[in-house]
Amino acid sequence: MKRYTIFVITENFIGILNRITIIFTRRGINIDALTASESSVDGIHRITIEVTTSEEMVVHLVNQIEKIIDVIKAFYHEDSGVVYQEIALYKIPVARLDGSLEKIIRQHHAKIISAEQEFVVLEVAGHKEQTQELLEILKGYGLLEFARSGRVAVAKRMRTIDQYLS
Amino acid sequence: MKEESMIRGADIVVQSLIAEQAEIIFGYPGGAIMPVYDALYDYHEQIKHVLTRHEQGAIHAAQGYARVSGKVGVCLATSGPGATNLITGLADAQIDSTPLVCITGQVAAHLLGTDAFQETDVVGISMPGTKWNIQVRRVEDIAPAIAKGFYIARSGRPGPVLIDITKNAQVDFGQMNYTPCLGFRSYKVHQPIDPNAIQKASELIKQAKRPYLLFGQGVVLGKAETELKFFLDKTGIPAASTLLGSGALSEDHPNYVGKLGMHGNYAPNLLTNQCDVLIAVGMRFDDRVTGDLKRYAKQAKVIHLELDAAEINKNVKVEVGVLGDCKESLSMLTEAVEQGSHPEWLGKFRELEQMEKEAVMQHDITPTKVGLTMGEVISQINRYKADDAVLVTDVGQHQMIAWRYFHYKKTRTQITSGGLGTMGFALPAALGAQLHDYSRQVICVVGDGGIQMTIQELGAIMQTKAPVKIVLLNNNYLGMVRQWQQMFFDKRYSFTELDNPDFIKLAEAYGIKAQKVTERNTLTESIEDMLIHDGPYFLEVVVEKEDNVFPMIATGCSVEEVRLS
Ligand SMILES: Cc1ncc(C[n+]2csc(CCOP(=O)(O)OP(=O)(O)O)c2C)c(N)n1
Numbered sequence: 001m002k003r004y005t006i007f008v009i010t011e012n013f014i015g016i017l018n019r020i021t022i023i024f025t026r027r028g029i030n031i032d033a034l035t036a037s038e039s040s041v042d043g044i045h046r047i048t049i050e051v052t053t054s055e056e057m058v059v060h061l062v063n064q065i066e067k068i069i070d071v072i073k074a075f076y077h078e079d080s081g082v083v084y085q086e087i088a089l090y091k092i093p094v095a096r097l098d099g100s101l102e103k104i105i106r107q108h109h110a111k112i113i114s115a116e117q118e119f120v121v122l123e124v125a126g127h128k129e130q131t132q133e134l135l136e137i138l139k140g141y142g143l144l145e146f147a148r149s150g151r152v153a154v155a156k157r158m159r160t161i162d163q164y165l166s
Numbered sequence: 167m168k169e170e171s172m173i174r175g176a177d178i179v180v181q182s183l184i185a186e187q188a189e190i191i192f193g194y195p196g197g198a199i200m201p202v203y204d205a206l207y208d209y210h211e212q213i214k215h216v217l218t219r220h221e222q223g224a225i226h227a228a229q230g231y232a233r234v235s236g237k238v239g240v241c242l243a244t245s246g247p248g249a250t251n252l253i254t255g256l257a258d259a260q261i262d263s264t265p266l267v268c269i270t271g272q273v274a275a276h277l278l279g280t281d282a283f284q285e286t287d288v289v290g291i292s293m294p295g296t297k298w299n300i301q302v303r304r305v306e307d308i309a310p311a312i313a314k315g316f317y318i319a320r321s322g323r324p325g326p327v328l329i330d331i332t333k334n335a336q337v338d339f340g341q342m343n344y345t346p347c348l349g350f351r352s353y354k355v356h357q358p359i360d361p362n363a364i365q366k367a368s369e370l371i372k373q374a375k376r377p378y379l380l381f382g383q384g385v386v387l388g389k390a391e392t393e394l395k396f397f398l399d400k401t402g403i404p405a406a407s408t409l410l411g412s413g414a415l416s417e418d419h420p421n422y423v424g425k426l427g428m429h430g431n432y433a434p435n436l437l438t439n440q441c442d443v444l445i446a447v448g449m450r451f452d453d454r455v456t457g458d459l460k461r462y463a464k465q466a467k468v469i470h471l472e473l474d475a476a477e478i479n480k481n482v483k484v485e486v487g488v489l490g491d492c493k494e495s496l497s498m499l500t501e502a503v504e505q506g507s508h509p510e511w512l513g514k515f516r517e518l519e520q521m522e523k524e525a526v527m528q529h530d531i532t533p534t535k536v537g538l539t540m541g542e543v544i545s546q547i548n549r550y551k552a553d554d555a556v557l558v559t560d561v562g563q564h565q566m567i568a569w570r571y572f573h574y575k576k577t578r579t580q581i582t583s584g585g586l587g588t589m590g591f592a593l594p595a596a597l598g599a600q601l602h603d604y605s606r607q608v609i610c611v612v613g614d615g616g617i618q619m620t621i622q623e624l625g626a627i628m629q630t631k632a633p634v635k636i637v638l639l640n641n642n643y644l645g646m647v648r649q650w651q652q653m654f655f656d657k658r659y660s661f662t663e664l665d666n667p668d669f670i671k672l673a674e675a676y677g678i679k680a681q682k683v684t685e686r687n688t689l690t691e692s693i694e695d696m697l698i699h700d701g702p703y704f705l706e707v708v709v710e711k712e713d714n715v716f717p718m719i720a721t722g723c724s725v726e727e728v729r730l731s
């Protein structure tokens with residue numbers, strides 16, 4: 001069992017996400033995280049899926065995803081093959097903002113991206129281990145809400161979307 | 167605004183089907199598809215429609231038609247229950263790679279998602295059971311969707327497509343200028359064969375002492391029957407068939423050694439674990455073929471000729487994967503290999519075949535017991551059938567026995583539900599196969615359980631006068647399940663015995679000539695009568711109640727543990 005990032009380059013048609021996720025459901029594979037967005041090319045979407053499974057299974061999943069008619073390309077990498085980030089937001093009561101917290105914010109390269117009357121929102125981008133570490137600390141500061149994105153990732157391999165399209 | 171040249175969406179549907187050279191539609195009307203039915207009224211000279219008695223019947227008939235003809239089967243149904251009744255057929259066509267285009271009506275676009283009358287999310291429901299599906303909500307999208315649908319259904323590895331068309335799109339007016347689909351960027355069909363793979367494969371074959379070839383339906387779908395024969399002629403390699411591969415090679419071919427799988431032949435299964443090079447062509451190593459994968463052909467170097475990239479290395483790890491159309495790859499490989507023969511190795515198959523003949527076949531075909539056997543019925547059919555007779559079977563013991571003993575000589579003569587094992591498939595599929603060609607002999611072998619799942623299609627047979635020859639092998643049991651109960655569940659026959667209706671009266675109620683055979687001495691004559699009869703015919707043969715199908719590879723066993731009793 002290992003962590004893999006699956007990349008899917010696809011036409012942006014209704015239902016595409018459903019077509020992809022049922023492939024995982026049918027095989028009882030849990031999706032750790034998923035992000036979908038428009039790519040740099042008009043009309044083409046990029047979906048990034050994080051799974052923890054065996055290499056055999058990830059190959060099988062990728063093959064099945066690529067069989068979907070509207071999918072242009074699917075491939076996978078281990079963590080070492082990708083550059084990735086996740087973003088995390090933490091909502092903290094203003095009342096808890098003191099010197100010690102400010103020090104923590106600096107140490108973790110967090111930013112205050114919003115300050116309201118009752119709370120502030122901190123933002124950190126990084127790997128899960130980093131955002132998780134800060135989460136544990138902020139639980140001691142009256143954390144009100146926490147949200148973390150799925151992985152956004154690019155492959156280290158030198159290929160562009162246009163190459164997949166041709 | 168309506169211009170002169172505009173026509174209704176429903177007319178666009180029918181004209182698009184005609185543009186795709188569809189000759190026949192199997193369907194059932196209802197509210198949400200009524201505009202298309204109304205349009206059909208005007209085109210009855212250009213396209214036929216067959217009213218089945220259930221949508222499941224319609225889709226199985228379309229499958230039978232597609233399988234026998236190699237064309238795309240077309241099916242029409244209404245929304246809601248009409249659409250959900252197609253699901254079994256879609257799943258069946260998906261797993262058996264049968265090209266279909268199914269068109270369903272849908273509630274008007276403005277009602278979608280409101281739980282309107284007969285609204286069901288058929289696109290959602292059918293997503294895992296189709297090669298592709300789409301909902302069309304605007305008239306201008308109808309023709310492009312149908313064009314794309316036909317292209318997807320028939321190209322690459324074929325499969326079923328569902329197009330759901332909202333009622334507003336059917337009644338709105340639009341332009342008809344049909345452009346067939348020739349491909350699109352996310353779907354690449356033609357993979358050039360890698361010459362390196364051919365090279366590597368031919369090296370392995372050259373060095374092989376005991377090479378062995380397995381062929382599946384991919385040979386039929388890829389129209390590579392001649393290429394397969396040439397390859398075998400040149401190399402002298404023994405060849406065995408999967409369930410759906412039967413017919414791709416004449417069983418009279420000197421290299422043909424029999425059938426693979428749970429109820430296949432003894433030698434082909436057993437010797438899988440003795441070959442040194444295994445060449446798989448257009449087959450997918452289904453678990454019914456491989457038995458326990460951990461003990462499957464471990465000694466062999468495997469070469470896999472396959473169109474679907476996802477199938478290579480899926481179940482069996484290969485030495486050489488040759489991705490692409492097997493029509494091309496087989497002829498390249500034939501060119502690359504040397505002339506050869508393997509008399510000793512082939513002799514081994516013949517030796518074991520003799521064992522199977524003595525231990526099993528002889529008792530099946532020339533029984534000494536009083537009751538009739540399924541095997542003798544099929545062997546009598548062989549005596550009188552035409553060379554290109556099509557055998558359509560349902561699912562169960564009769565399916566396995568019919569497959570084992572039917573003498574396949576021509577391609578596209580084997581129509582059965584392989585991957586899904588759908589009881590109720592045979593009767594409507596036989597209707598569909600027959601409607602492709604009234605003059606072809608279509609023999610439908612069915613069990614007393616399965617026929618009752620779609621028996622209503624006797625009505626469609628009556629109405630179309632399709633001269634299907636129905637052979638009901640009546641053992642008064644869900645025989646295949648009973649066999650498992652006998653072998654693996656201490657003979658606890660839990661809910662497998664059937665109190666059956668008078669099938670003869672039933673067939674006659676539909677105006678179909680019917681006869682019942684209970685004694686051996688009238689069997690041959692009845693089969694002859696049936697086959698020469700001009701029109702549909704129903705032959706019920708009462709067979710031994712508790713016969714079993716052998717050889718058998720029990721679940722979890724290895725191919726080399728194939729049992730003769
Ligand atoms: C729709 C469906 N339901 C259940 C089964 C499980 N099943 C497989 S074979 C069989 C018995 C078939 O009985 P019958 O049609 O009489 O054929 P026989 O085995 O007696 O020849 C059953 C119930 C199935 N394959 N399909």
Ligand SMILES: [Mg+2]
Binds near residue numbers: 562
């Ligand atoms: Mg039965």
